[in-house]
Amino acid sequence: MSVLASRPHSVPALTVALLAVVLVPGPVAPAFAAAQPTPSVGTPPFTAAQLEEARLLRERCLVDDTGYETLRSLTRNVGPRFAGSPGDAIAVDWALKRMRELGLKNVHSEPVTVPHWIRGNCSVEVTSPAAQTLAAVALGGSVATPESGLEAEVVPVTNLDELARIDSTRLEGRIVFYTGRMQRAEDGSGYSRAVTVRGRGAAEAAKRGAIAVVIRSVGTDRNRLAHTGGMRPEAGDKSIPALAISNPDADLLEDLLASGQPVRLRMRNSSQWADSTRSANVIGEVPGRERPREVVVLGAHLDSWDLGQGAHDDGAGVAIMTAAAKMIGEARLKPRRTVRVVLFANEEFGLSGARTYARDHAAEAGVHVLGMESDLGAYAPLGLHSRVPADRLPAIRAMQAMLAPLGVQYRGNDASGDADVGQLAALGIPVCDLDTDASEYFDWHHTANDTFDKVDPALVRRNVACYAVLAWLAADHEPGFGRAPKGR
Amino acid sequence: MSVLASRPHSVPALTVALLAVVLVPGPVAPAFAAAQPTPSVGTPPFTAAQLEEARLLRERCLVDDTGYETLRSLTRNVGPRFAGSPGDAIAVDWALKRMRELGLKNVHSEPVTVPHWIRGNCSVEVTSPAAQTLAAVALGGSVATPESGLEAEVVPVTNLDELARIDSTRLEGRIVFYTGRMQRAEDGSGYSRAVTVRGRGAAEAAKRGAIAVVIRSVGTDRNRLAHTGGMRPEAGDKSIPALAISNPDADLLEDLLASGQPVRLRMRNSSQWADSTRSANVIGEVPGRERPREVVVLGAHLDSWDLGQGAHDDGAGVAIMTAAAKMIGEARLKPRRTVRVVLFANEEFGLSGARTYARDHAAEAGVHVLGMESDLGAYAPLGLHSRVPADRLPAIRAMQAMLAPLGVQYRGNDASGDADVGQLAALGIPVCDLDTDASEYFDWHHTANDTFDKVDPALVRRNVACYAVLAWLAADHEPGFGRAPKGR
Numbered sequence: 024m025s026v027l028a029s030r031p032h033s034v035p036a037l038t039v040a041l042l043a044v045v046l047v048p049g050p051v052a053p054a055f056a057a058a059q060p061t062p063s064v065g066t067p068p069f070t071a072a073q074l075e076e077a078r079l080l081r082e083r084c085l086v087d088d089t090g091y092e093t094l095r096s097l098t099r100n101v102g103p104r105f106a107g108s109p110g111d112a113i114a115v116d117w118a119l120k121r122m123r124e125l126g127l128k129n130v131h132s133e134p135v136t137v138p139h140w141i142r143g144n145c146s147v148e149v150t151s152p153a154a155q156t157l158a159a160v161a162l163g164g165s166v167a168t169p170e171s172g173l174e175a176e177v178v179p180v181t182n183l184d185e186l187a188r189i190d191s192t193r194l195e196g197r198i199v200f201y202t203g204r205m206q207r208a209e210d211g212s213g214y215s216r217a218v219t220v221r222g223r224g225a226a227e228a229a230k231r232g233a234i235a236v237v238i239r240s241v242g243t244d245r246n247r248l249a250h251t252g253g254m255r256p257e258a259g260d261k262s263i264p265a266l267a268i269s270n271p272d273a274d275l276l277e278d279l280l281a282s283g284q285p286v287r288l289r290m291r292n293s294s295q296w297a298d299s300t301r302s303a304n305v306i307g308e309v310p311g312r313e314r315p316r317e318v319v320v321l322g323a324h325l326d327s328w329d330l331g332q333g334a335h336d337d338g339a340g341v342a343i344m345t346a347a348a349k350m351i352g353e354a355r356l357k358p359r360r361t362v363r364v365v366l367f368a369n370e371e372f373g374l375s376g377a378r379t380y381a382r383d384h385a386a387e388a389g390v391h392v393l394g395m396e397s398d399l400g401a402y403a404p405l406g407l408h409s410r411v412p413a414d415r416l417p418a419i420r421a422m423q424a425m426l427a428p429l430g431v432q433y434r435g436n437d438a439s440g441d442a443d444v445g446q447l448a449a450l451g452i453p454v455c456d457l458d459t460d461a462s463e464y465f466d467w468h469h470t471a472n473d474t475f476d477k478v479d480p481a482l483v484r485r486n487v488a489c490y491a492v493l494a495w496l497a498a499d500h501e502p503g504f505g506r507a508p509k510g511r
Numbered sequence: 512m513s514v515l516a517s518r519p520h521s522v523p524a525l526t527v528a529l530l531a532v533v534l535v536p537g538p539v540a541p542a543f544a545a546a547q548p549t550p551s552v553g554t555p556p557f558t559a560a561q562l563e564e565a566r567l568l569r570e571r572c573l574v575d576d577t578g579y580e581t582l583r584s585l586t587r588n589v590g591p592r593f594a595g596s597p598g599d600a601i602a603v604d605w606a607l608k609r610m611r612e613l614g615l616k617n618v619h620s621e622p623v624t625v626p627h628w629i630r631g632n633c634s635v636e637v638t639s640p641a642a643q644t645l646a647a648v649a650l651g652g653s654v655a656t657p658e659s660g661l662e663a664e665v666v667p668v669t670n671l672d673e674l675a676r677i678d679s680t681r682l683e684g685r686i687v688f689y690t691g692r693m694q695r696a697e698d699g700s701g702y703s704r705a706v707t708v709r710g711r712g713a714a715e716a717a718k719r720g721a722i723a724v725v726i727r728s729v730g731t732d733r734n735r736l737a738h739t740g741g742m743r744p745e746a747g748d749k750s751i752p753a754l755a756i757s758n759p760d761a762d763l764l765e766d767l768l769a770s771g772q773p774v775r776l777r778m779r780n781s782s783q784w785a786d787s788t789r790s791a792n793v794i795g796e797v798p799g800r801e802r803p804r805e806v807v808v809l810g811a812h813l814d815s816w817d818l819g820q821g822a823h824d825d826g827a828g829v830a831i832m833t834a835a836a837k838m839i840g841e842a843r844l845k846p847r848r849t850v851r852v853v854l855f856a857n858e859e860f861g862l863s864g865a866r867t868y869a870r871d872h873a874a875e876a877g878v879h880v881l882g883m884e885s886d887l888g889a890y891a892p893l894g895l896h897s898r899v900p901a902d903r904l905p906a907i908r909a910m911q912a913m914l915a916p917l918g919v920q921y922r923g924n925d926a927s928g929d930a931d932v933g934q935l936a937a938l939g940i941p942v943c944d945l946d947t948d949a950s951e952y953f954d955w956h957h958t959a960n961d962t963f964d965k966v967d968p969a970l971v972r973r974n975v976a977c978y979a980v981l982a983w984l985a986a987d988h989e990p991g992f993g994r995a996p997k998g999r
Contacts, residue, residue, distance in 0.1 A: 270964070275963070332763075
């Protein structure tokens with residue numbers, strides 16, 4: 024049980040005052056029963072006044088472009104902000120300033136140590152049976168090739184399973200080419216299947232004697248802009264150069280291989296590792312009117328990959344969560360508890376910010392009422408998952424019902440908190456996940472094409488409305504959400 | 512009047528034999544009247560047997576992937592083939608070999624002198640009010656910046672008209688940024704409006720004291736891949752560096768300028784000019800069964816820009832025209848006259864091949880019955896334009912009628928021959944233009960994204976069918992098409 028949920032609270036005077044001036048349907052009195060630490064079956068989890076406040080907030084968010092203009096400012100005035108890069112520090116300053124401009128309180132940064140990898144330049148050329156230059160980028164963390172490059176015959180494999188079945192003598196001294204293609208899907212499920220070769224492809228190929236790998240970009244587009252992304256190194260891994268090539272270039276390479284002739288690649292990469300450096304989580308709040316120490320966390324990550332402007336990933340999340348807090352801060356009635364926006368440092372290259380926040384705030388896990396994260400771009404909201412005790416599900420369903428006009432269905436009590444807020448879920452903090460349509464997101468993800476023009480202002484507004492409503496209701500929900508159940 | 516059209520010809524015995532075995536609707540005898548030098552009103556321009564042969568050819572083309580596989584081979588085995596580059600010479604060898612493989616006759620190359628410009632590298636960075644790196648490419652023919660680059664404040668102008676209205680003191684020592692955006696249209700009409708700044712933007716800005724220009728890419732996409740293309744230098748022009756930036760980067764630059772603060776750019780470009788060099792037009796034929804000296808020309812250009820694979824521009828044209836000839840060569844009945852495929856050298860950077868062909872073959876203009884060119888990618892055929900004497904329009908309408916099931920309407924007697932075959936039109940040679948849907952073409956045109964994966968095999972087949980039918984009927988049309996009327 025959470026510290027919060029076990030504490031009895033009185034019905035706040037301000038709510039009574041509010042109810043007197045708001046037109047609400049049905050009897051008002053029974054709703055007060057919800058303001059008990061343990062809700063009982065059949066008792067509405069929110070008062071009509073609370074729901075009306077949330078409805079008004081939703082409608083205001085749907086006509087407000089604070090989120091879109093915040094994203095414009097971030098992409099124009101900061102741009103790429105990879106962990107440890109000059110843009111990263113500029114982004115932290117930008118976020119502090121922007122939060123203050125939007126009226127958030129307790130705006131501050133909390134230091135985070137981040138790894139520092141420097142991309143350098145890379146090139147990939149087919150040297151035989153034809154001369155072709157491929158559009159390529161280094162995967163995050165790749166080591167360099169020798170300065171003069173390396174050249175070897177290519178061995179195509181679909182995925183890690185196929186790699187494991189191939190005789191090592193065919194791999195020794197060769198460049199492994201992972202050919203598997205990511206499938207487009209509304210739920211983004213193609214990503215988790217395809218991304219395994221980005222995470223472990225180089226390390227597993229190195230174990231079998233390969234001297235480098237190229238992977239078909241983990242992305243659904245057909246642009247000649249390759250997709251970068253982090254690898255998942257493990258202790259004892261041997262490091263070999265690891266590059267991604269664009270989908271059209273992977274098609275070309277597959278066609279050349281299909282001719283039956285040996286295909287040779289020449290690769291160069293000049294990435295390097297530098298000493299770990301400093302970044303920061305940036306935090307701003309709408310203080311709760313009654314229990315300001317208790318917080319609902321709206322999370323997004325401030326860092327981006329270095330190739331684009333990080334517009335959808337995760338400028339959109341930064342903009343959506345910051346705007347949601349701003350709209351809550353301007354609500355007629357601020358919620359009982361604090362709404363805290365946490366813009367995490369370095370999600371992309373090791374979750375440094377989320378891990379640091381979870382470590383530094385572990386002792387306050389009990390005052391974290393609920394966490395949510397926006398990190399799948401600004402696309403149509405479709406579904407809500409929760410991870411709360413069963414007796415809190417009526418509250419979650421009431422929150423979802425407020426988003427039903429925006430197309431959000433309830434999808435189950437199996438939320439993860441996603442990458443950053445997932446670190447809070449691991450502390451037992453309840454979380455919600457808002458599913459959005461991921462069909463297009465992986466066209467831009469981790470490429471130079473992740474720019475402001477790809478973002479639809481109407482979808483930013485819709486996301487802001489969802490998170491503002493969820494956060495307002497969660498922060499105003501008398502009994503809170505207890506502790507999250509283990510497992511999924 | 513053309514030499515051809517004034518010569519009487521006998522009805523060929525083979526046609527008579529053919530008519531005996533082909534089922535044709537209606538009476539056969541009157542159709543023979545069309546085989547006269549001057550068609551008279553009301554006389555069908557083609558015999559039923561001719562039309563049936565064309566129909567069979569059309570149907571065979573619609574199920575044959577020679578064109579698509581030819582394009583695969585060109586993009587895979589040659590790739591980029593900019594005039595004077597190593598790929599250009601490889602492309603000439605490839606074309607000779609491919610034409611022979613496809614059974615064309617008299618396959619040969621004819622030397623063409625081409626200019627030789629070497630792209631080098633370029634970069635564009637915003638240095639103030641924010642640090643941003645822009646996706647840029649040099650325009651074809653651009654001079655280099657100083658090795659250390661150049662840096663100056665940006666002056667935005669929409670187009671050449673606006674440039675002319677600006678006080679020169681605002682332009683001196685500045686970088687002019689042409690902001691005008693190309694509009695998407697089925698007829699590609701946005702291109703001719705937008706491309707003027709690519710052609711003359713640098714020269715006109717230089718006259719007014721600017722030290723460099725950047726242009727918003729002449730293209731309809733939103734990818735961070737800038738569009739290159741040639742400029743239109745004139746005698747006395749002063750050369751300044753001229754780069755194109757991608758549409759998303761132009762959006763960024765416009766947003767920064769809208770903030771009202773001075774915006775500064777740093778540019779570097781290392782392009783250089785080398786001595787003119789050799790390339791070649793590549794020619795192959797299906798010899799006519801009766802009058803092999805008389806030719807119908809199917810033109811496309813073999814060269815491409817250097818950034819992509821020249822898949823739509825103009826690998827598609829190369830593939831379509833070569834496949835159309837191959838299909839004609841395999842027809843039950845070869846046409847009376849020769850069908851000649853001419854793959855022109857260096858269309859992109861000065862029409863060298865077309866000008867050389869027109870010069871070298873000027874004395875044979877009279878035996879050129881009709882010319883057509885495919886240089887707008889492989890997209891849905893929509894309309895046919897001709898440029899023939901009025902008394903030949905019934906033949907043109909009969910040719911179009913054979914393409915009506917493929918969606919081709921007749922659009923007027925105002926054809927130009929387009930860029931390359933337009934050089935033949937200038938000699939009085941009749942021409943036809945096949946309009947195709949240009950809505951998407953300028954997403955890829957002159958970018959790294961012009962790759963094989965963007966081409967739809969069904970649309971290649973449909974184009975092959977159109978040109979094969981047009982060429983077969985034109986080459987078999989007894990009276991020919993006279994000389995093209997002047998003007999449009």
